[in-house]
Amino acid sequence: MKLLVCISKTPDTTAKISFKDDNTQFNGDGVNFILNPYDEWYALVRAIELKEQKGGTVTVINVGDSSNDIIIRKALAIGADEAVRVDQPAKSSIDTAKQIAEYAKSQSFDVIFLGKETIDYNGAEVGAMVAELLELPYVSFASNMDSSAEHFVLTRDIEGGVEEIKLNAPFVVSAAKGMAEQRIPNMRGIMMAKRKPLNVIPGIETSSHTGVKSFTLPAEKDGVKMIDPDNMDELVRLLKEEAKVL
Amino acid sequence: MSVLIIAESQNNTIRSASNEAVFYGKKVAESLGTTCAALVIGEASGAASLGKYGADKVLQVDTGGKGFDSQAYTQIIKQVAQQESASVIVLMHSSTGKSLAGRLAIAMDAGLLSGATALPQIDGSSMIVSKTVFSGKAIANYELTGDVKVISVMGNSLKPELIGEEKTPNSLTLDLPTFNTEVLGVKTQSGTVPLPEAELVVSAGRGMKGPENWGIIEELANELQATTACSRPVADIGWRPHHEHVGQTGVAIRPNLYIAIGISGAIQHLAGVNNSKVIVVINKDPEAPFFKAADYGICADLFDVVPKLTAALQKAK
Numbered sequence: 175m176k177l178l179v180c181i182s183k184t185p186d187t188t189a190k191i192s193f194k195d196d197n198t199q200f201n202g203d204g205v206n207f208i209l210n211p212y213d214e215w216y217a218l219v220r221a222i223e224l225k226e227q228k229g230g231t232v233t234v235i236n237v238g239d240s241s242n243d244i245i246i247r248k249a250l251a252i253g254a255d256e257a258v259r260v261d262q263p264a265k266s267s268i269d270t271a272k273q274i275a276e277y278a279k280s281q282s283f284d285v286i287f288l289g290k291e292t293i294d295y296n297g298a299e300v301g302a303m304v305a306e307l308l309e310l311p312y313v314s315f316a317s318n319m320d321s322s323a324e325h326f327v328l329t330r331d332i333e334g335g336v337e338e339i340k341l342n343a344p345f346v347v348s349a350a351k352g353m354a355e356q357r358i359p360n361m362r363g364i365m366m367a368k369r370k371p372l373n374v375i376p377g378i379e380t381s382s383h384t385g386v387k388s389f390t391l392p393a394e395k396d397g398v399k400m401i402d403p404d405n406m407d408e409l410v411r412l413l414k415e416e417a418k419v420l
Numbered sequence: 421m422s423v424l425i426i427a428e429s430q431n432n433t434i435r436s437a438s439n440e441a442v443f444y445g446k447k448v449a450e451s452l453g454t455t456c457a458a459l460v461i462g463e464a465s466g467a468a469s470l471g472k473y474g475a476d477k478v479l480q481v482d483t484g485g486k487g488f489d490s491q492a493y494t495q496i497i498k499q500v501a502q503q504e505s506a507s508v509i510v511l512m513h514s515s516t517g518k519s520l521a522g523r524l525a526i527a528m529d530a531g532l533l534s535g536a537t538a539l540p541q542i543d544g545s546s547m548i549v550s551k552t553v554f555s556g557k558a559i560a561n562y563e564l565t566g567d568v569k570v571i572s573v574m575g576n577s578l579k580p581e582l583i584g585e586e587k588t589p590n591s592l593t594l595d596l597p598t599f600n601t602e603v604l605g606v607k608t609q610s611g612t613v614p615l616p617e618a619e620l621v622v623s624a625g626r627g628m629k630g631p632e633n634w635g636i637i638e639e640l641a642n643e644l645q646a647t648t649a650c651s652r653p654v655a656d657i658g659w660r661p662h663h664e665h666v667g668q669t670g671v672a673i674r675p676n677l678y679i680a681i682g683i684s685g686a687i688q689h690l691a692g693v694n695n696s697k698v699i700v701v702i703n704k705d706p707e708a709p710f711f712k713a714a715d716y717g718i719c720a721d722l723f724d725v726v727p728k729l730t731a732a733l734q735k736a737k
Contacts, residue, residue: 187668188687191557211669268525268532291518293668293691295553295560297534302490302522311600312490314519327604332515333430333437333616334663335608337488341601351669352662383531383566387548390559398701398711403720406732409700412716414736417698419620419677420644 175230175284175343177221179254180274180304182210182264183238183245184294193389200389209245212289214252215356216349221287222253223354224321230284231255235277237270239263243372250367251359257370262377267295271303272380279308284343285326290315290350298348305346313339317352423449423456424506425475426497428516429464430608437512437617439473443580444539444573445510446474451542452508459500460589461493462486471587473580479504480589483596487603490519495597498527503592506568508547513572514616521572531564534572537695540564555668555691575617576674576697613647615666620646621675623666623693624654627682627703627722631659636726637681643733649673651683667692682722685710702726 185191186206194201221232234249236242237260246257260273278286286308291298298314305312317336318329330337331350359367401409413420425445427438442458449456458475460467462483470478481496497520501509509524511517513535525532533540533549537559540547546565551574553560564571608614615621622641628634641648648664655665666673668691678696682703683689690713693699701714704721711717718725 185554187555187691189554191554193558267522271522271526293555296672297522298518299522299525299532299534302519303526305491306494306523306526310491312519312523313601314490315515330515331663332606332608333435334612334614335606337606338604339487339601340604345601351665383529383564383569384525384533385563386560387563388561389553390550390561392552392556392559395713395715398714398717400717400719403718403725403728406725406728407735409716409718409729410732410736413677413698413700417677417715419698 175224175228176282177225177230177232178278178281178283178286179213179218179221179232179234179249180286180288180300181213181218181234181236181245181249182289182292183207183236183242184210184292187293197389198386207245209248210289210292212291212293212349214249216351216353217287217289218249218252218254219354219357220319220349221285222357224285227321233258235260235274237262237264237273237377246372247367248359250370250372251363252357253363255370257372259372259374260377261374266382266384267297267299268303268382268384269380271300271307273377274300275304275307276378277375278304282344286310286346288346288348290348301346301348308346311341311345312347313341313345314348315350316347317350319347319353421452421454421507422504423452423454423508423510424497424501424504425456425458425510426517426520427458427460427467427470428512428514429460429462431606432463432465434460434464434466434470437514437575438470439580440575440578441510441512441573442470442473442475443583444578445508446583447539447578448508448510451539457504459497461496467589468586471584472582474583475587478587478589479592481592481594486599488516489599489601490523492597492599493520494523494527496594497524499594500592501528501568509568509570511570511572513574517572521570524570528568528570529566530568530570531566532570533562533564535574536571537574537577539578540571552695555687556694574674576619576676615647615649615664615671615673618647618673619676620644621649621673621677622646622679622681623649623651623683624681625651625683626653628654628659633723634660636723636730640679640726640730643730651689680710681726683710684708685713
C-alpha cells in the first residue's frame, strides 16, 4: 500500500508563548519545536504498522522551511521510508492542505494519515480539507483501525462514545489516542534516517479567505482564593454567589 | 443572505448541544439583519424544538437511513446553503462539526474559523472571530473574508436562551450524493452529559490511591449532577475508562466549573482544562502547580474534604 502521513511542527506544550510585530506574529525565538504528538504517536505509527502488515511504503509530507528537517528526520527515524518537504513557510491550514493535495493528487495514495489536530491551533482542519480537495472519504478522530480484511473498519471517537465505520481505500483518516502505541526511535533508526530520501519540492500559489489579524493574551487570573478545609459551606456559598456557577 | 446552522443528532435524536449552535447562529443573523435556518440531516426527533433557541425555520433532509459521512454531508449542506443563499454556516466544534468545517471551507471557497469562543464582530463584508490557541495561553483574532464564512463554535461559549417557538420541520428534496462510507454502529453511554459539553465536571487523579476509592468522587458528581473525568495516569493504569481522560491527549473541555481532586496539574493536563470558567483544586500538596491555575483552592486530604463538600452541597439545597 502507498501510505502518506502529513506531519506538522508545533511549539512544545511547555513553551512560553509571545508575539511580535505588534502582536500579529507568533514569536518563535527560543521556542522548542516538536513533531506534533498526534502526528507522531498515532498517525505515523499506525501507518508504519499498516505497511508492516500489508507491505508498501510510508511517505511523510511537511510544509515548511528547512528548519523543519529535524522533525522530518525524526519521522524517518521512527520508520517512514521517505519524506517530502514543500519548501515554503506554513501560512494557514488552507494553504497547507492545498500544498499536500497538490502533491498527493498525482501519487494515488491508498491511505492518507494525519493526527487528529495540532496542539497549537487545535483546528482539526487540514485533514478535512485534503479529503475535500482530493474528493476522498474522511474519517476523523479514529481511535482504532481494523485492517484485517480487504476493507477497513475504523472506530471513530464521538461525544460520549464511538462510531464504527466501514470503508474502502482510498481515504483520509485523522488519528486519535488509541490508534497506535508511541514508538521511540532507536539508534539504528536514527542512523538509517540520515540516508533516507528527503525530497524538497516548491510550493504552489494559493489563496485563502482566512487570516490571523492579531493575537491577545488572556486576562490574568486573580489568583487562587484558599478556603478553610473545615468550612465547605463557604466554598459552596462562593461558587453560588461569587462565581455564580451553581 | 442568511445564516445556515447545522444541527446534530445522535441515535435519531437532536443533540442538545445543537441548541447552542442555533442560538449562536441566530445572534449572527440578527447582527447581519437577516434570518437563520437550522438544517437537520437524517431522521431525528426533537427537530421542531430548535425553533425555541432561535431558528427561524427548520429544514430536514431525508438520507434514507444512512449514517454520518463527511463527504456526502458536505454535498448536502452545500446544496442547501446555495438554495438558502447562506453567507454564514454555523456548526458545533464537535466530532461532526470538525469533520465538516474544513470540507465546507474548500467546497464553498469560504473563510473558516474552527473553535470560535465568542460571537463574531461584523466589519463590513468581513468578520473578526476569536478562538483560544497554544493550549489556552493566547487568543487569536481571525479575519474571515469571502462570500461565505464557516464558523464552528466551541461548546459552552454562549448560553443558549429560549427565545422562540417550535418550528415544524420543512422536508427538503435534494439530489442525494453517494455515501462512500457505511456506519456499522454507534455506541454511546446513556444518562450522562458527554464531557465536551458538560457544564460541571468533577475530576480526580493519582491522589485517589486506587480505583476502589472512587465512591466519594461519584457521590460528589451525583450531588452536583456533574460529569466525571480523570487525569491521564489514572486512565493509563486502568483505574478509570479512557473516555474520562481530560487533558492535551484526551478530551479538551471548558465547563463552567471544574473540580480537580488529587491532580497535581501538569502542563499537559492544564492544556485540556484551563479554559474552564471556574477551577476548584483540592490537593494536600501546597506546592501542587494546579493551585496557580485555580480560582479556589483547598489544601487538605481529599478523603477528608470531598465528603464534607458533598455534605455542604446537600445542606445548601
